[in-house]
Amino acid sequence: MDWLSFAAKGLTGSPLWLVVLYFALVTQLTIFAVTLYLHRSQSHRGVDFHPLIAHVFRFWAWLTTAMVTKEWVAIHRKHHAKCETEEDPHSPQIHGIGKVLFHGVVLYQQACKDRALIEQYGTGTPNDWIERNVYAPLPALGPTLMALINIALFGAIGLAIWAVQMLWIPVLAAGVVNGLGHWWGYRNFETSDTSTNLTPWAFFIGGEELHNNHHAYPSSSKFALRRYEFDIGWVAIRVLSFFKLATVLRVAPALSERPNVSIPDMDTVRALLTHRFKVMGDYFHGVIMPTLKAEAERAEGQMERLRGKFRRALANDGRWLDEASRERMRTWVRERPALARVMEYQRSLAATLERSGRNGEALAESLRAWCDEAEKSGIAALEAFSRRIRGYQLVGA
Ligand SMILES: [Zn+2]
Ligand SMILES: [Zn+2]
Structure with a gap:
């Protein structure tokens, strides 16, 4: 060669x-x-x-x-x-x-x-x-x-x-x-x-x-x-x-839903703590987005459309926006009472799940209070969400 x-x-x-x-x-x-x-x-x-x-x-x-x-x-x-x-x-x-x-x-x-x-x-x-x-x-x-x-x-x-x-x-x-x-x-x-x-x-x-x-x-x-x-x-x-x-050695635990659970119990607490990122993600897709859509329909095209960046920021209360944009987002939300309310529920749910070092029973107690209020809110998407998370439990963990 x-x-x-x-x-x-x-x-x-x-x-x-x-x-x-x-x-x-x-x-x-x-x-x-x-x-x-x-x-x-x-x-x-x-x-x-x-x-x-x-x-x-x-x-x-x-x-x-x-x-x-x-x-x-x-x-x-x-x-x-x-x-x-x-x-x-x-x-x-x-x-x-x-x-x-x-x-x-x-x-x-x-x-x-x-x-x-x-x-x-x-x-x-x-x-x-x-x-x-x-x-x-x-x-x-x-x-x-x-x-x-x-x-x-x-x-x-x-x-x-x-x-x-x-x-x-x-x-x-x-x-x-x-x-x-x-x-x-x-x-x-x-x-x-x-x-x-x-x-x-x-x-x-x-x-x-x-x-x-x-x-x-x-x-x-x-x-x-x-x-x-x-x-x-x-x-x-x-x-x-x-x-x-x-x-x-490890895989993420799966989540299942039990039907007809009337109040959150310790199984709910364990599942929500393990899956809190998922729960907050579901809240965005299942409660905030439908509320936003309903607002837009009520305004019949008169409402200025929220840009993608701001819409996504609603998922985490504008955590990744700069100071000025966050203020704009919050002002925009304040002008829409239904949206402002579901954002308020989002904050209190996130705070409940993030408070660490508390015993499970105390956490279950605040979850019950949250669900109780959510289900009396008159906001259909929020009520459905609350009824669903009550029944969450871990499987195979
Ligand atoms: Zn990694
Ligand atoms: Zn990374």
């Missing part, structure tokens, strides 16, 4: 379809190494892998991302602990969406330099011989090896594949998930951050698309929580556990 044909076809001389298949497999494997191993297993302990599988992921992450397990885990845990504050390593609310989306890697590298952060949040990650002598001190060696392998297999096109491989995680994880996943999409849960689900069918970024679900239940190894949602990472976990190569 001469050099020219080696450069064109590599050692294998593979046809194009095989090259494309290779590309699809290696990028998917990188995504899995990050979402399954670094994220769901190492950072959140939602699932355990057989040592062999765990090491394959670890090796592959080193080979294709140059990221060190301890650093990734520490930065990610800090993101959850300090979400959307100055200390969040990559919040688009703080750094701006452009910065996180296009320069997420820079933010990641800055955070890596903070060794106190890495030590504080990176506990429990691998610290064996190969970690101390190869993976951690020689992060650039992995991608270098990967480049040589690709060139040997496919020649020049192998190098092109390598270049895209190297961009895969910086663009999709650091940019798209960390940036857009706190910026654009839908929310099932009123979590105390701005996380969003990008698409209900999550197969492109390993399930990480369902980022709002993940923030609601960080240690759940399953990200799809609604009937119509799909998480390819969870499928991989199920397949591996079928072959006894993975052990699921």
Whole structure:
């Protein structure tokens, strides 16, 4: 074989379809190494892998991302602990969406330099011989090896594949998930951050698309929580556990509804506390939105339409708006008595569920009072909502 044909076809001389298949497999494997191993297993302990599988992921992450397990885990845990504050390593609310989306890697590298952060949040990650002598001190060696392998297999096109491989995680994880996943999409849960689900069918970024679900239940190894949602990472976990190569440690508890529960009991309290983000999300969709619609119908097209940004802000009382916009939103609400009332009920329900450190019986008592008032309010959507949450209970937890 001469050099020219080696450069064109590599050692294998593979046809194009095989090259494309290779590309699809290696990028998917990188995504899995990050979402399954670094994220769901190492950072959140939602699932355990057989040592062999765990090491394959670890090796592959080193080979294709140059990221060190301890650093990734520490930065990610800090993101959850300090979400959307100055200390969040990559919040688009703080750094701006452009910065996180296009320069997420820079933010990641800055955070890596903070060794106190890495030590504080990176506990429990691998610290064996190969970690101390190869993976951690020689992060650039992995991608270098990967480049040589690709060139040997496919020649020049192998190098092109390598270049895209190297961009895969910086663009999709650091940019798209960390940036857009706190910026654009839908929310099932009123979590105390701005996380969003990008698409209900999550197969492109390993399930990480369902980022709002993940923030609601960080240690759940399953990200799809609604009937119509799909998480390819969870499928991989199920397949591996079928072959006894993975052990699921935690999944989000499910919620069921008991009919004809007349007053909230301790089961209701437990379910509402566990699912309070969902409850507040349901309140927005089931009570606030219909009230808004009814107002608009009453005004018969005379009412100025509330812009999307403000409409969404009603879900959390304008928490993420700037001061001036929040005041505008509140003035707008005050001028509409029915809406103002359901917003008032929203605030008191949120306050009830957020008050921690109280005993369950006291909480049940304030819930009963809330339901009692809600059901006498004369607002149909509110009454229906109250009757429904009375019967909530946890299943399979
Ligand atoms: Zn996040
Ligand atoms: Zn996480």
